[in-house]
Amino acid sequence: MNLLLYLFLPFINFDMNLQEKNYFYEIKKFDENYSKKAIVSRFVHSVGFRYYWATEGLRNEDLKYKPSDSGINTRETLEHIYGLSIMIHNGFHNKEIERSRSYPDLSYDELRQGTLDFLENTVILLENYSDDDFENSKVIFGKQKYDIYNLFHGPISDALYHVGQVVSYRRSSGNPIPKGVNHFMGIYMGKPRE
Numbered sequence: 001m002n003l004l005l006y007l008f009l010p011f012i013n014f015d016m017n018l019q020e021k022n023y024f025y026e027i028k029k030f031d032e033n034y035s036k037k038a039i040v041s042r043f044v045h046s047v048g049f050r051y052y053w054a055t056e057g058l059r060n061e062d063l064k065y066k067p068s069d070s071g072i073n074t075r076e077t078l079e080h081i082y083g084l085s086i087m088i089h090n091g092f093h094n095k096e097i098e099r100s101r102s103y104p105d106l107s108y109d110e111l112r113q114g115t116l117d118f119l120e121n122t123v124i125l126l127e128n129y130s131d132d133d134f135e136n137s138k139v140i141f142g143k144q145k146y147d148i149y150n151l152f153h154g155p156i157s158d159a160l161y162h163v164g165q166v167v168s169y170r171r172s173s174g175n176p177i178p179k180g181v182n183h184f185m186g187i188y189m190g191k192p193r194e
Helices: 001-018 036-055 060-064 073-092 110-129 131-134 149-170
Strands: 138-141 143-145
Touching: 001 149, 036 073, 036 131, 036 149, 060 073, 073 110, 073 138, 073 149, 138 149
Parallel strands: none
Antiparallel strands: 138 143
């Protein structure tokens, strides 16, 4: 009995570690095709993956860092990305977008988790999107309605841009992203985190 427990314990522990990982810890396996929904959901998942690792392990001094007196700090940049994640989420959900300039009432953890949740919910929605959904969904600002593809050159691209900004800021404040993040493969190859 002890021998069986000894043999299977590493697998049980390995499985438990997998369950604890965030949805964006690595880019999940997608169907190997180039359909609209495969490309779009992978793209949004990539935003979540990059955001997850750009914000993993940020310290208070990182959140306060800003490169110049006239710029915004990391915390304010994260608030902007949060707003972009709402736009991405509502755009694909065919819901009106109400923009806010800042979210000072949210803690850093709430801001980070909220952004990840909006992006995860969007990826999951896109898995069930049909061609009709792509044609009929609109990005809605008040009475104005825009084609869904405006999300690409709008908030999705902007989010990627600002995630890169966070990476640069944290490096400048002495806290680079964890070693082992492989953006090309969409995986973490570093030491297991504790």
